[in-house]
């Protein structure tokens with residue numbers, strides 16, 4: 001076989017479960033170590049997605065070496081994630097990170113692992129959002145002076161707002177405009193739109209997997225670009241593709257776009273029939 005060995009932190013979470021299922025179906029993955037602060041809650045036994053081993057988060061350090069892990073995939077919460085990544089870096093294990101909601105200090109610590117190991121972080125591992133980002137950059141460049149508003153909708157269990165993807169799209173818009181616009185979160189009372197500010201709206205409802213919408217309006221016309229995730233499986237599959245791509249690379253920071261570029265070169269677009 002000769003695939004690689006993956007550790008999944010936060011294995012008891014929504015994304016953790018999806019990653020276990022995707023890893024079980026991925027021929028490039030030879031061995032799965034699941035880690036959690038609640039290992040008893042991790043899918044185990046005879047379930048088709050059951051990992052090869054489950055450890056408590058406190059045992060992660062020893063387990064990475066003992067189970068000869070190549071790459072750690074983390075979708076958890078910022079403070080736990082920073083600790084998991086430090087542990088991975090100390091063990092020379094590559095890291096793929098999907099967690100969102102870091103503050104600036106946490107981000108700095110997180111990114112320092114790239115000095116030691118290959119590190120790839122993305123706020124969204126879907127191919128469709130990568131395409132949405134390209135479309136948004138192109139529309140913003142083509143429509144200078146148009147008003148822009150960004151709206152994201154997620155399930156009622158999501159902690160961070162605005163979503164990591166919305167923040168990435170806002171950064172993309174700033175880059176395309178060559179300027180950092182003021183971000184107005186929600187709107188209430190006597191608060192008309194001013195200058196080139198960008199309105200940002202976060203909605204939390206039901207079990208919505210994730211929707212991102214960018215509205216550009218001006219010149220008596222409207223352009224709306226929307227991505228809707230149909231399942232969390234797309235994020236898990238993207239993260240595992242990134243893990244496969246990352247194993248064996250030099251220490252440093254890598255982008256999900258590089259993974260997608262490599263897939264396009266080989267004709268693997270991830271599209272189901």
Ligand SMILES: NC(=O)C1=CN([C@@H]2O[C@H](COP(=O)(O)OP(=O)(O)OC[C@H]3O[C@@H](n4cnc5c(N)ncnc54)[C@H](OP(=O)(O)O)[C@@H]3O)[C@@H](O)[C@H]2O)C=CC1
Pocket residue numbers: 009010011012013014015016036037038041057075076077080097098099100101122123124125126160164235
């Ligand atoms: N980049 C991308 O493509 C995507 C990113 N995400 C991001 O992934 C992250 C996880 O999302 P989701 O799976 O829905 O969240 P969940 O709340 O379902 O899972 C979070 C996981 O983290 C664990 N956890 C929570 N708090 C702690 C803590 N203090 N110490 C250790 N472990 C902890 C939970 O453990 P326990 O089960 O014991 O509570 C659980 O396993 C979020 O930041 C989300 O935004 C989500 C989807 C796609």
Ligand SMILES: O=C(O)C1=N[C@H](C(=O)O)C[C@H](O)C1
Pocket residue numbers: 100123124154158159162163164165166209210211
């Ligand atoms: O928490 C989620 O669910 C998601 N989080 C990511 C984000 O914050 O952008 C990606 C996706 O939208 C789902």
